[in-house]
Amino acid sequence: RPRASARAQGRSAILEKFGGAAKGPAPHLKRVGGTAAVKAMLLEWCRARTRGYQHVEVQNFAGSWGSGLAFCALLHSFFPDAFDYAALQPAERRHNFTLAFATAEERAGCTPLLDVEDMVRLPVPDAKCIYTYVQELYRCLVAKGLVRTKKC
Numbered sequence: 001r002p003r004a005s006a007r008a009q010g011r012s013a014i015l016e017k018f019g020g021a022a023k024g025p026a027p028h029l030k031r032v033g034g035t036a037a038v039k040a041m042l043l044e045w046c047r048a049r050t051r052g053y054q055h056v057e058v059q060n061f062a063g064s065w066g067s068g069l070a071f072c073a074l075l076h077s078f079f080p081d082a083f084d085y086a087a088l089q090p091a092e093r094r095h096n097f098t099l100a101f102a103t104a105e106e107r108a109g110c111t112p113l114l115d116v117e118d119m120v121r122l123p124v125p126d127a128k129c130i131y132t133y134v135q136e137l138y139r140c141l142v143a144k145g146l147v148r149t150k151k152c
Contacts, residue, residue: 039061039131042131042134042135042138043058043060043061045138046058046070046074046134049073049074049077049078050070050073050074050077053069053073053076053077053085054086055067055069055088055090056069056070056073058070060127061127061128061130061131061134062124062125062126062127062130063124063125065125065130066093066123066124066125067090067091067093067096068092068093068094068095068096068097068099068100068119069088069090069096071096071097071100071101071104072085072088072096072099072100072103073085074100074134074137075100075103075104075107075108075137078107078108078141078146079103079107079108082103082107083099083103093119093120094116094120097114097116097119097120098116101114101116104137104140108137108140108141108144108146109140109143109144110133110136110137110140111136113129113132113133113136114129114130114133
């Protein structure tokens with residue numbers, strides 16, 4: 001029983017972050033299947049924001065983020081004056097993660113939930129960690145008015 005309650009709480013928290021209160025979640029998210037739909041929507045949002053960026057092809061919340069360039073591309077799409085994306089290299093993972101996380105914190109007010117050293121140590125990042133961080137970044141961008149959510 002407590003497990004289902006935790007799952008329900010997690011779902012409510014995610015829905016609240018994406019535009020609705022726990023007691024009245026955004027209908028467009030609830031109607032299409034809950035947490036899985038939110039995850040799919042967030043992944044598609046990442047794909048759309050990073051489309052056209054060199055060395056970035058967001059397919060999932062794991063390996064697609066391994067070089068740090070997906071984070072950089074996502075942030076650059078909102079803050080193009082923050083850094084020169086064209087100067088970044090996939091092999092410079094530590095630099096890419098450091099740049100992305102610092103930019104997210106400074107420009108979007110995003111809490112640094114991921115550690116650069118952990119990201120560099122792992123050849124393939126943990127999907128749950130990436131997903132959680134991207135959710136937080138999305139929430140921060142919405143709060144700053146840089147992302148519009150659909151209200152039904």
